[in-house]
Amino acid sequence: MSAAGDTRVHLDREHALKLLRQMKLIRRFEERSAELYGEQKIRGFLHLYIGEEANAVGVMQALTPEDAIVATYREHGHALARGLPATEVMAEMYGKASGSSRGRGGSMHIFDAGQRFYGGNAIVGGGLPLAVGLALADQMQQRNRVTCCFFGEGAAAEGEFHESLNLASLWKLPVLFVCENNRYAMGTALERSESETDFCRHATSYRIPAEAVDGMDVVAVESAARRAVQAIRNGGGPQFLENRTYRFRAHSMFDAELYREKAEVEMWKERCPIRRFHSWLIAAGVVHEVDVAALDRDIEGEVEAAVAFAEAAPWEPEADLLTDVMTPAATRGVA
Amino acid sequence: MSRRITYREAIREALQEALRRDPRVFLMGEDVGRYGGAYGCSKGLLTEFGEARIRDTPLSEAGFTGAGIGAALGGMRPIVEIMTVNFSLLALDQIVNTAATLRHMSGGQFSVPVVIRMATGAGRQLAAQHSHSFENWYAHVPGIKVVAPATVADARGMLWTALEDPDPVIIFEHATLYNDEGEIEDSGPLAQPLEGAAIRRAGSDVSLITYGGSLKKVLAAADELAREGIACEVIDLRSLRPLDDKTIAASVARTHRAVIVDEGWRSGSLAAEISARIMETAFFDLDWPVERVCSAEVPIPYPRHLEIAATPQVPNIIAAVKRALRR
Numbered sequence: 178m179s180a181a182g183d184t185r186v187h188l189d190r191e192h193a194l195k196l197l198r199q200m201k202l203i204r205r206f207e208e209r210s211a212e213l214y215g216e217q218k219i220r221g222f223l224h225l226y227i228g229e230e231a232n233a234v235g236v237m238q239a240l241t242p243e244d245a246i247v248a249t250y251r252e253h254g255h256a257l258a259r260g261l262p263a264t265e266v267m268a269e270m271y272g273k274a275s276g277s278s279r280g281r282g283g284s285m286h287i288f289d290a291g292q293r294f295y296g297g298n299a300i301v302g303g304g305l306p307l308a309v310g311l312a313l314a315d316q317m318q319q320r321n322r323v324t325c326c327f328f329g330e331g332a333a334a335e336g337e338f339h340e341s342l343n344l345a346s347l348w349k350l351p352v353l354f355v356c357e358n359n360r361y362a363m364g365t366a367l368e369r370s371e372s373e374t375d376f377c378r379h380a381t382s383y384r385i386p387a388e389a390v391d392g393m394d395v396v397a398v399e400s401a402a403r404r405a406v407q408a409i410r411n412g413g414g415p416q417f418l419e420n421r422t423y424r425f426r427a428h429s430m431f432d433a434e435l436y437r438e439k440a441e442v443e444m445w446k447e448r449c450p451i452r453r454f455h456s457w458l459i460a461a462g463v464v465h466e467v468d469v470a471a472l473d474r475d476i477e478g479e480v481e482a483a484v485a486f487a488e489a490a491p492w493e494p495e496a497d498l499l500t501d502v503m504t505p506a507a508t509r510g511v512a
Numbered sequence: 513m514s515r516r517i518t519y520r521e522a523i524r525e526a527l528q529e530a531l532r533r534d535p536r537v538f539l540m541g542e543d544v545g546r547y548g549g550a551y552g553c554s555k556g557l558l559t560e561f562g563e564a565r566i567r568d569t570p571l572s573e574a575g576f577t578g579a580g581i582g583a584a585l586g587g588m589r590p591i592v593e594i595m596t597v598n599f600s601l602l603a604l605d606q607i608v609n610t611a612a613t614l615r616h617m618s619g620g621q622f623s624v625p626v627v628i629r630m631a632t633g634a635g636r637q638l639a640a641q642h643s644h645s646f647e648n649w650y651a652h653v654p655g656i657k658v659v660a661p662a663t664v665a666d667a668r669g670m671l672w673t674a675l676e677d678p679d680p681v682i683i684f685e686h687a688t689l690y691n692d693e694g695e696i697e698d699s700g701p702l703a704q705p706l707e708g709a710a711i712r713r714a715g716s717d718v719s720l721i722t723y724g725g726s727l728k729k730v731l732a733a734a735d736e737l738a739r740e741g742i743a744c745e746v747i748d749l750r751s752l753r754p755l756d757d758k759t760i761a762a763s764v765a766r767t768h769r770a771v772i773v774d775e776g777w778r779s780g781s782l783a784a785e786i787s788a789r790i791m792e793t794a795f796f797d798l799d800w801p802v803e804r805v806c807s808a809e810v811p812i813p814y815p816r817h818l819e820i821a822a823t824p825q826v827p828n829i830i831a832a833v834k835r836a837l838r839r
């Protein structure tokens with residue numbers, strides 16, 4: 178196991194199983210979510226992270242509980258990898274009162290103050306300035322913490338991306354920008370939305386050190402994240418990762434996928450981060466098939482327990498409709 | 513000859529016709545091309561008109577909306593599609609500070625004939641960043657026209673008139689309307705005026721004033737009330753800026769009671785503006801204070817029962833009518 182602050186990945190059996198377990202948990206959780214969407218238990222928009230699991234899991238290894246996370250509407254994986262209980266995340270997707278955001282947000286708006294998990298933002302690019310501000314607060318209060326901001330490559334076309342990179346660099350703020358480049362923003366391919374498709378060049382134009390990493394390789398992601406986080410903790414200011422990855426499923430649950438070839442999807446599925454890591458671990462003799470089978474049973478139990486929890490959880494009473502719009506007088510000044 | 517089509521098909525036909533009739537017209541927005549539009553309104557148009565006129569844009573609302581305004585200034589007739597009104601807030605600066613002011617700031621030298629379409633409204637459990645109604649924010653601003661087609665005929669007919677208008681026009685399409693079907697009369701003129709409210713149902717007991725996605729709820733409430741012997745007059749505003757004071761005042765003069773149904777939040781709402789105008793133009797005709805049915809003052813919550821509770825519904829409308837009639 179690598180301690181926080183170590184820039185190398187120590188892939189012993191325990192750590193390998195942890196990485197594999199987290200990726201598999203996200204995968205199973207989301208496959209089950211897709212079924213529940215079909216049963217209309219989960220409604221609204223549901224954006225699956227299937228295929229991209231190595232990114233959240235790899236990056237989270239480099240962060241401590243004191244660090245903050247800002248994510249997008251495609252954030253179930255980030256929430257689970259951060260350690261939010263699957264029960265509460267699932268209850269949130271149901272809209273139940275026991276959910277992470279008391280059901281108010283649903284799939285796109287998972288928050289957890291205790292875990293310093295700041296959502297769940299469904300305005301593309303909206304999370305970047307927020308991350309800059311969280312880091313500014315840390316800097317101004319002399320706290321050595323990192324704010325990690327995940328966003329898709331589509332967000333790089335928004336003004337907020339450029340404004341945020343500039344601010345973070347200008348003020349030397351402790352932000353780790355993680356661009357999850359899955360090549361498509363809804364139906365718009367990268368080449369048709371960016372004049373410069375190398376995101377590291379965007380970052381370095383703002384004098385932010387940047388590294389492109391294979392987002393289908395959890396170990397590569399973890400080690401790049403460890404280097405970047407260490408640089409931030411050492412006072413090096415913001416850092417930028419471009420994680421090259423791919424979403425295997427539709428953008429959300431409604432999407433005819435007219436914008437990409439089936440063969441392309443199949444080619445990327447060959448690089449499935451879970452399958453790849455699994456076979457590598459077996460071949461290297463780090464873990465055995467019996468370990469993986471035990472892991473799968475364990476995950477199945479965890480996901481089914483989450484579903485049972487969400488099913489049994491109460492709905493918020495309609496009488497509470499107007500709660501949580503403003504801070505109640507009794508708690509003013511406390512937060 | 514009349515035929516039934518969906519609201520979505522009506523918009524697609526209107527776009528197609530505009531693109532065929534005027535080479536200056538082009539459609540621009542996120543995923544309008546290969547994806548076919550977030551709500552499917554432009555499916556197939558890329559094949560017919562090509563990439564230059566069906567332009568997929570990056571996620572850059574301020575940039576491409578501003579570019580639409582600039583292209584309009586430069587002699588084109590752009591139709592800018594913004595996926596939803598929620599994301600249009602990123603382009604608010606360009607619309608309010610540029611499109612709406614250029615004509616005036618330049619002393620009348622420049623007009624900005626841009627058309628900006630966007631979806632609006634709640635009802636699909638999309639939570640607090642995808643469900644709001646900010647029509648009133650735009651209707652507040654001099655220098656632009658704001659319309660809300662609530663019927664298939666208006667969806668089919670208002671785009672053309674908007675494109676002929678020399679000034680910026682914003683078209684709001686309520687997201688729950690796209691699958692609704694309605695009649696189109698092909699024999700008559702398809703173009704519909706931008707201005708002027710329409711009386712969708714005549715009645716003598718109370719005036720129900722609404723627009724956009726709420727019209728169908730108001731008509732359903734009127735149907736139910738009719739069974740109880742209450743005759744509602746239903747006014748579809750169609751245009752949110754300018755407002756048709758005449759039609760509203762004339763209706764209130766006949767019915768002496770008004771109920772405004774508006775999916776925006778009550779505070780600072782269009783309903784508040786209309787209520788003030790009724791006070792100014794028809795105060796002495798009123799037998800009862802103007803009633804308002806608006807959204808509750810809360811960001812729209814995700815769970816179905818809370819979303820329903822937060823937004824105007826048939827039972828609230830019926831209750832408001834009964835209050836106004838002291839029934």
Ligand SMILES: Cc1ncc(C[n+]2csc(CCOP(=O)(O)OP(=O)(O)O)c2C)c(N)n1
Pocket residue numbers: 251299300301302328329330331332333359361362363428542571573595599602
């Ligand atoms: C400001 C804004 N514009 C448009 C949308 C609609 N939208 C939601 S996700 C998305 C694509 C974003 O792509 P990307 O940033 O690459 O992230 P990905 O979905 O691939 O994870 C779009 C266009 C939005 N939510 N916010």
